[in-house]
Amino acid sequence: MPLVFQDRRCRMRGTVVVLVAPRQTELREYDVVDPGPGEVLLEVLRANVCGSELHIWRGHHPTVKMGSVLGHEMMGRVLALGRGVDADFAGAPLRPGDRVVCPYFITCRRCPACQAGLFNLCTNCYRHWSLPADAPPHFHGAFATHYYVHPDQYLYKVPDGVPDAAAASANCALSELLFGLDQAGVASGEQVVVQGAGGLGLCALAVAKARGARTIVIDGVARRLELAHRFGADLVVDLREYEAPERRAARVQALTGGLGADVVVEVTGVPAAFAESIHLVRPGGRVLEVGNISPGHTTPFDPGILTRRGVHIIGVIRYHPWYLKRALDFLVATGGRFPFEALLDAEYPLRDVERALQDSDQRKVTRASLLVGR
Numbered sequence: 001m002p003l004v005f006q007d008r009r010c011r012m013r014g015t016v017v018v019l020v021a022p023r024q025t026e027l028r029e030y031d032v033v034d035p036g037p038g039e040v041l042l043e044v045l046r047a048n049v050c051g052s053e054l055h056i057w058r059g060h061h062p063t064v065k066m067g068s069v070l071g072h073e074m075m076g077r078v079l080a081l082g083r084g085v086d087a088d089f090a091g092a093p094l095r096p097g098d099r100v101v102c103p104y105f106i107t108c109r110r111c112p113a114c115q116a117g118l119f120n121l122c123t124n125c126y127r128h129w130s131l132p133a134d135a136p137p138h139f140h141g142a143f144a145t146h147y148y149v150h151p152d153q154y155l156y157k158v159p160d161g162v163p164d165a166a167a168a169s170a171n172c173a174l175s176e177l178l179f180g181l182d183q184a185g186v187a188s189g190e191q192v193v194v195q196g197a198g199g200l201g202l203c204a205l206a207v208a209k210a211r212g213a214r215t216i217v218i219d220g221v222a223r224r225l226e227l228a229h230r231f232g233a234d235l236v237v238d239l240r241e242y243e244a245p246e247r248r249a250a251r252v253q254a255l256t257g258g259l260g261a262d263v264v265v266e267v268t269g270v271p272a273a274f275a276e277s278i279h280l281v282r283p284g285g286r287v288l289e290v291g292n293i294s295p296g297h298t299t300p301f302d303p304g305i306l307t308r309r310g311v312h313i314i315g316v317i318r319y320h321p322w323y324l325k326r327a328l329d330f331l332v333a334t335g336g337r338f339p340f341e342a343l344l345d346a347e348y349p350l351r352d353v354e355r356a357l358q359d360s361d362q363r364k365v366t367r368a369s370l371l372v373g374r
Helices: 051-057 170-184 199-210 222-230 245-255 271-277 303-309 323-334 350-361
Strands: 010-021 024-033 040-048 073-081 099-101 146-149 191-195 214-219 235-238 261-266 281-289 312-315 346-349 368-371
Touching: 010 350, 024 350, 040 099, 051 350, 073 146, 073 170, 170 199, 170 261, 170 281, 170 312, 170 323, 191 199, 191 271, 199 214, 199 222, 199 261, 199 323, 214 222, 214 245, 222 235, 235 245, 245 271, 261 271, 271 281, 281 303, 346 350, 350 368
Parallel strands: 191 214, 191 261, 214 235, 261 281, 281 312, 346 368
Antiparallel strands: 010 024, 040 073, 040 146, 040 368, 073 099
């Protein structure tokens, strides 16, 4: 039965950022109405420009249509609880004013993927996120003043000791890399190469370091390499110094005692980086592919090397929704060991979203953040 929105009390007007064409957005206003049964209405406090957001903005995402609300990596504050909601998905009591985070997707628990335990591959995951902005209740994405959490959407209260800037990265980057490194089975003492030191790469680095791995980070942007060192990278390979893939592979071989890495984490979103990954990993090693999410972008690939080296490829998108709670627990457990707040090195008001996207696209910043709530 369709939800009835016209009978809900209008609280105020709010603003959303709508993707109207590739690389073109516009601000629209809609009524903010009371949450329905099982829903939670949030005021968005901070929303980040994730690398995936750039793929969407460029028009490369296969499921998000033009006319949808942008944004997915964020944190908010509870404005109102719908009927039947009094706690988060871990049982913590919820009340207006609480800071919360939620996965940007739903987990229906009913589709074939969910029934097989593949909750990150839920067939209905984008049921709300991909709706057009004109579809009530309108606030489907994080680049907005408000956001509705739906009944099949997990929600967790942010612990008091976790800063807003750190919590805002939990619901995409950190959760996904915690999940991904679990899928890859990264263990203490292993050697891990991270291709790319953007938001995903630095989260991967933090998780690997916390698990006792020896880490090597590959990037060519000075600011990102500096952050990699602050996140505890044992070694870095500068793309400006090692420009050719063959030279990077030789350097990684030298840094790993001639063996190659146990695990390579590809988070650049550049197809050629995936092709390169199998040359960086040891025989029998694992490649965790997270960055390339846009179908149709291809690169030459040597399957003979893959086969002869016995490399295992693990593709990961999204995460099991309870990993968001694990991400918050990780932030609490590691305290100030990793400078997660430094990931967000540029802040913009919501009205300057185009500049935030363009600066991110041109790699002028590591991770832009939209400050929305007061």
